[in-house]
Amino acid sequence: MKAEVTIMLKAGVLDPQGKAIGQALHGLGFAGVGEVRQGKIIQLELAETDPAKAKAAAEDMARKLLANTVIESFKVEIKP
Amino acid sequence: MKAEVTIMLKAGVLDPQGKAIGQALHGLGFAGVGEVRQGKIIQLELAETDPAKAKAAAEDMARKLLANTVIESFKVEIKP
Amino acid sequence: MAQQVNQALAKQFGLSADEYGRVLAIMGRTPSFTELGVFSVMWSEHCSYKSSRVWLKTLPTKAPWVIHGPGENAGVVDIGDGLAAVFKMESHNHPSFIEPYSGAATGVGGILRDVFTMGARPVANLNALRFGDPKLAVTKRVVDGVVRGIGGYGNCVGVPTVGGEVNFHPAYNGNPLVNAMTVGIADRNKIFLSAAAGIGNPVVYVGSKTGRDGIHGATMASTSFEKDSEEKRPTVQIGDPFVEKLLIEACLELMATDAIIAIQDMGAAGLTSSSVEMAGKGDVGIELDLDHLPQRETEMTAYEMMLSESQERMLMVLRPDRQEMARAIFAKWDLDFAVIGQLTDTGHIVVKHKGVVEADIPLAPLADQAPLYHRPTSETPKPAALGAVADPVGLRTALLTLLACPDLASRAWIWDQYDSTIGGQTVKRPGAADAAIVRLDGHTRALALTTDCTPRYCQADPELGGMQAVVEAWRNITATGGKPLAITDNMNFANPEKPEIMGQFAAAIRGMAAACVALDFPVVSGNVSLYNETEGQPILPTPAIGGLGVLEDAAQAVGQAIAPGQTLVLIGETAGWLGQSLWLREIAGREDGPPPPIDLTAERRNGDFVRGQILSGAVRACHDVSDGGLLIAVAEMALAGNTGVALNLTGDHAFWFGEDQGRYVLAVDNAAATLVAATAAGVPAAIIGTAQGQGLTLPGIDPISLTEARAANDRFFPAWMN
Amino acid sequence: MKAGIVVFPGINRERDMAIALHASTGRAPAMLWHKDADLTGLDLVVIPGGFSYGDYLRCGAMAAQSPAMAAIRAHVARGGYLLGVCNGFQILTEAGLLPGALLRNAGLRFLSMDCHLRVERADTAFTNRYRAGEVFRAPMAHGDGNYFADDATLDRLEGENLVALRYATAEGAVTPDANFNGAARNIAGILSPSLRVMGLMPHPEDLVDPLMGGTDGKPLFDALAALEVA
Ligand SMILES: Nc1ncnc2c1ncn2[C@@H]1O[C@H](COP(=O)(O)OP(=O)(O)O)[C@@H](O)[C@H]1O
Numbered sequence A, B: 001m002k003a004e005v006t007i008m009l010k011a012g013v014l015d016p017q018g019k020a021i022g023q024a025l026h027g028l029g030f031a032g033v034g035e036v037r038q039g040k041i042i043q044l045e046l047a048e049t050d051p052a053k054a055k056a057a058a059e060d061m062a063r064k065l066l067a068n069t070v071i072e073s074f075k076v077e078i079k080p
Numbered sequence C: 001m002a003q004q005v006n007q008a009l010a011k012q013f014g015l016s017a018d019e020y021g022r023v024l025a026i027m028g029r030t031p032s033f034t035e036l037g038v039f040s041v042m043w044s045e046h047c048s049y050k051s052s053r054v055w056l057k058t059l060p061t062k063a064p065w066v067i068h069g070p071g072e073n074a075g076v077v078d079i080g081d082g083l084a085a086v087f088k089m090e091s092h093n094h095p096s097f098i099e100p101y102s103g104a105a106t107g108v109g110g111i112l113r114d115v116f117t118m119g120a121r122p123v124a125n126l127n128a129l130r131f132g133d134p135k136l137a138v139t140k141r142v143v144d145g146v147v148r149g150i151g152g153y154g155n156c157v158g159v160p161t162v163g164g165e166v167n168f169h170p171a172y173n174g175n176p177l178v179n180a181m182t183v184g185i186a187d188r189n190k191i192f193l194s195a196a197a198g199i200g201n202p203v204v205y206v207g208s209k210t211g212r213d214g215i216h217g218a219t220m221a222s223t224s225f226e227k228d229s230e231e232k233r234p235t236v237q238i239g240d241p242f243v244e245k246l247l248i249e250a251c252l253e254l255m256a257t258d259a260i261i262a263i264q265d266m267g268a269a270g271l272t273s274s275s276v277e278m279a280g281k282g283d284v285g286i287e288l289d290l291d292h293l294p295q296r297e298t299e300m301t302a303y304e305m306m307l308s309e310s311q312e313r314m315l316m317v318l319r320p321d322r323q324e325m326a327r328a329i330f331a332k333w334d335l336d337f338a339v340i341g342q343l344t345d346t347g348h349i350v351v352k353h354k355g356v357v358e359a360d361i362p363l364a365p366l367a368d369q370a371p372l373y374h375r376p377t378s379e380t381p382k383p384a385a386l387g388a389v390a391d392p393v394g395l396r397t398a399l400l401t402l403l404a405c406p407d408l409a410s411r412a413w414i415w416d417q418y419d420s421t422i423g424g425q426t427v428k429r430p431g432a433a434d435a436a437i438v439r440l441d442g443h444t445r446a447l448a449l450t451t452d453c454t455p456r457y458c459q460a461d462p463e464l465g466g467m468q469a470v471v472e473a474w475r476n477i478t479a480t481g482g483k484p485l486a487i488t489d490n491m492n493f494a495n496p497e498k499p500e501i502m503g504q505f506a507a508a509i510r511g512m513a514a515a516c517v518a519l520d521f522p523v524v525s526g527n528v529s530l531y532n533e534t535e536g537q538p539i540l541p542t543p544a545i546g547g548l549g550v551l552e553d554a555a556q557a558v559g560q561a562i563a564p565g566q567t568l569v570l571i572g573e574t575a576g577w578l579g580q581s582l583w584l585r586e587i588a589g590r591e592d593g594p595p596p597p598i599d600l601t602a603e604r605r606n607g608d609f610v611r612g613q614i615l616s617g618a619v620r621a622c623h624d625v626s627d628g629g630l631l632i633a634v635a636e637m638a639l640a641g642n643t644g645v646a647l648n649l650t651g652d653h654a655f656w657f658g659e660d661q662g663r664y665v666l667a668v669d670n671a672a673a674t675l676v677a678a679t680a681a682g683v684p685a686a687i688i689g690t691a692q693g694q695g696l697t698l699p700g701i702d703p704i705s706l707t708e709a710r711a712a713n714d715r716f717f718p719a720w721m722n
Numbered sequence D: 001m002k003a004g005i006v007v008f009p010g011i012n013r014e015r016d017m018a019i020a021l022h023a024s025t026g027r028a029p030a031m032l033w034h035k036d037a038d039l040t041g042l043d044l045v046v047i048p049g050g051f052s053y054g055d056y057l058r059c060g061a062m063a064a065q066s067p068a069m070a071a072i073r074a075h076v077a078r079g080g081y082l083l084g085v086c087n088g089f090q091i092l093t094e095a096g097l098l099p100g101a102l103l104r105n106a107g108l109r110f111l112s113m114d115c116h117l118r119v120e121r122a123d124t125a126f127t128n129r130y131r132a133g134e135v136f137r138a139p140m141a142h143g144d145g146n147y148f149a150d151d152a153t154l155d156r157l158e159g160e161n162l163v164a165l166r167y168a169t170a171e172g173a174v175t176p177d178a179n180f181n182g183a184a185r186n187i188a189g190i191l192s193p194s195l196r197v198m199g200l201m202p203h204p205e206d207l208v209d210p211l212m213g214g215t216d217g218k219p220l221f222d223a224l225a226a227l228e229v230a
């Protein structure tokens, strides 16, 4: 079973990466690009076969290690 | 309209970050974790309202800037 | 934010009942929410120095080479060749515990701004770090994040990190110390100050946009750190070193013109403290219109904008006829530039937002009537004398154990993550000499830079500890051949409302002042960080000293590395002082006794002699004797030069590991000449051995190979972190 | 020899590079801000180290897409020499002027230390003051210096003799231990097929003065001082 943890900076936390990417896209002539935010995605191969349990485990991993919950929020999706 | 560009290292490109996360998870006692890969996610606010056009634009951005196709592959999803 | 302003709210904002009473008296009415915010941050410990000011005033701050002492963004000293060194140290302790990477990174960013705001190009960063017990998982997380953060910011802005110090002690378990120092170089006649002038002149904001970052950071830095800090947690500030780099270049470019009348970085308490201080120092009024403030978020209130601690922002007063030229420079660097107000003759700060006056405060009483406390002090009892302590392990085991202990282990793991060579002027990199040596681009002159403090001495005897911190900085500069010029300090202490803590503070200042006077080594800038305690556990008193010295010719600097054939000469008196030594702690498992006494006259005489010998060209390598004592100093010189030493003295553990002060080990070619010169100067000197072979040999013990010593010394950090 | 240094925002080793070039060529190189970089008449263009655009997306990615790259490509097309060091190397790979990519260091930490480089090819305008097989020391300072290319590309680089420098021990052995950042086949620097473009990760420009610990990097700049665009 696969889990995908998406980690983004919390709203209101400065995202220098996103900001710089946005400016670069404008520089390349892409119009109509508003806010850009950059985050991390972590794909985990899990032995667990029960989707609910896999999700709970991945959430636990995110809280304990993958995300820095002081500044980041995360979301877990289970993919078969 | 929101576009989400997910960028992962290609298979065959060593992902030391993913590997380090995998080891750290084992160290924390999480069993049953197999391969771990880390990638990037870039969320774009787009003025474009047509989903197909928005997707094409985001793919263009990914090819030109957001991803380095020598080492990375990308995927674009449009979210309303 | 239609919150009722009253005493209860004032208390939440960190103002005492008495302080709120003063606010009411000054305003003659109930202040608005924004006004209360302004008072609370301006009168916070962090901005007002209300507990420490009476003591700071007693520090010596003058010397013929001091251009600007405390009171400006950073201290300024004349270093010859028409140049000035601008330097300061600042703490980011609490933020570095909450979010180690960002806390440390923004600490570096903040101190850089204090230096380039005065017109100096930053040429070196240093730091002074204290962490808790390495056995705790949280310590590892904090060390990892802090080191990455310092490197992440400093490497990106392109300022070499050339030195620092690191200690571990359980007293820092919940309250690490992250003190960052920046040194910059400016034209002596082109120093920029913050006093605003010229009624009607535009007030200009440059740099990053304002968000809701770190609101009430200054007040957070002024309270102790309890369990509920989870809830009090302000939005963590994230540093953007890329923007900082642009800001440095843009400001220096503008500073090459005559456009700037006054300039100040937005540090703690952001727009509030920068605008209040600039107007206050210039005795003018200031009016801000927040509608023009570059904002990163929507719907920000006046209160939020005034108190935001978003990073990488500066405030300037410009000549009106240079405004457009200045705007073009910031456009070139892709930075925000906005006229957000002007200077007035009202003597008030007036803040408008959406047509409403959100704050209108008279500046003079805001400054003059700021609280000032003569807090009660109680003296730290002098520690009982240490009786005889038997040697439980022998010299060989003790040496290898000490070389491997966290406080003495090689710091290469840390400095290997800091770019120390950028700029192409780093003559002595971290680990190469007692002070880092950075040449001045285009000159033969170099700076000698160091940070020092021995908190275990300060805990046992704060006066002696304060003195020792200054003396060690002086000694480290001296040991490279540098002439020590001035210091910056970072006074890290626990809760000043406790008499024993305030007593530590007062005593440390007394000791520092005595050393500064005796060594002609004045304080030109500094920072105070109080309330460093977590759940009643105070940190060790830690008056970290950043020292700056100068060498007229960078080529005269010496390092620690010895080479075969040289003779090692010990300068200074050795009594075998084990009280508060690392040997006592690491080998005997005791932290007691008085720290080693300091004889300031001997200190000065020995140091002046050593420097004279170095500058005469007689010295190949030099190292002061500090933590761990003589045998550790010799081992460090051997490891640096990859050359063994045959020691010819017989001594016990107290002789080899005692931490008597005022000592140096010199490596010379002609020891007889050194001894003659020492006798003439009235300085104790003795030959202790010869550099040769691949091991340390001393009478009565099995030789210790350099390989073995190096393995012990190199082990701790990589084994802990990898 | 006329040299110019292109400065993108966030580049920070341009002064070091200018000092080294000046010392060897006897004249100060032109410092060219990326927004108005005029490269006409230059023999050599250098992109120095630093953190262009903060290295916020990938190292060098944003600079590689910026307008100044058009002028740099034109300079190469007309036979000019181009040197990219550290971030400059990353920019050249991102721009496709050199093959491969620079990944995060294998140990995931920024590495600031001296390394040793073995000269694999001494018959180029960049390296002709070294001898083939000679080892020289250079500081490195990067978080992403782990050279990567697929096997076919690596084989081609080696087949065409386009590897300029490899990480080695002080004695010249190309070993995993000497390869601090984990680069594929210990590659520290590569050349374009025309031999007019070179990229490398370490910083020879920071070791051209005995006071800073040595002059190991100086032959590179002495070689550049002599080059001429045919
Ligand atoms: N412990 C100290 N010793 C000497 N000067 C100090 C000390 N603490 C603060 N200062 C001086 O007080 C002034 C205000 O310091 P600070 O509030 O830290 O400035 P800023 O917020 O601009 O960085 C500075 O000039 C600083 O050098």
Ligand SMILES: [Mg+2]
Binding pocket: C073, C113, C114, C264, C265, C267
């Ligand atoms: Mg300041």
